[in-house]
Amino acid sequence: MFNAALRAVRPVVVRSARKSTSSTAFRALSTTTPRFSGPAPPSLFGEGAKPGEIPSDEQQATGLERFQLLGEMQGVDAFDLEPLDSSRVGTLEDPIKVFSLDTSRIVGCTGSPAESHELHWFTVKKEKNRRCPECGSVYALDFQGVEHHDAHHH
Numbered sequence: 635m636f637n638a639a640l641r642a643v644r645p646v647v648v649r650s651a652r653k654s655t656s657s658t659a660f661r662a663l664s665t666t667t668p669r670f671s672g673p674a675p676p677s678l679f680g681e682g683a684k685p686g687e688i689p690s691d692e693q694q695a696t697g698l699e700r701f702q703l704l705g706e707m708q709g710v711d712a713f714d715l716e717p718l719d720s721s722r723v724g725t726l727e728d729p730i731k732v733f734s735l736d737t738s739r740i741v742g743c744t745g746s747p748a749e750s751h752e753l754h755w756f757t758v759k760k761e762k763n764r765r766c767p768e769c770g771s772v773y774a775l776d777f778q779g780v781e782h783h784d785a786h787h788h
Contacts (some may be wrong), residue, residue: 720748724772732758735779745769 679696683689695703705712714733724730733738738759743766745751751768758764763774776777 677744710712717748718773720746722746724774726763726772729763729772729774731776732773733776733778734758734760735777737761737777737779737781739775741772741773743769743771746771764771 641716678700680689680693680700683693692707693701702712718732718741722730732741736758740755741758741764743751743754743756745766746769754766754768756764756766758773758775760775760777763772765772
């Protein structure tokens with residue numbers, strides 16, 4: 635179910651990343667969705683509860699919360715919550731890689747070895763490596779997402 639939800643979201647993300655073409659105007663006039671063979675993938679919107687019942691988390695969760703819940707039901711971690719490698723100090727030649735599906739990610743450094751200094755938060759961006767101001771460890775973004783030309787960030 636989790637994988638099906640992931641497959642259902644991917645085409646929307648890829649389509650939004652592409653530049654608009656003349657087919658966009660044609661698609662805007664169409665009112666039906668394309669039909670695929672087989673069962674429909676699970677929605678990222680819960681079905682809700684029947685009248686008079688209290689909904690469960692599975693019934694009322696939507697969006698990222700539902701994505702995470704479906705992942706937990708399948709035994710898959712939807713989000714990477716593991717700590718970064720703190721066994722070494724990252725250098726300019728060999729920075730510590732930070733996985734990201736976005737062009738930036740907030741990172742917290744506690745030094746090497748772990749907990750050797752106070753926690754420092756900073757943003758690592760795709761274009762530039764960041765260095766911790768306390769220990770000097772270098773972090774680089776390992777960008778694995780789709781380029782967004784029409785990014786909604788401000």
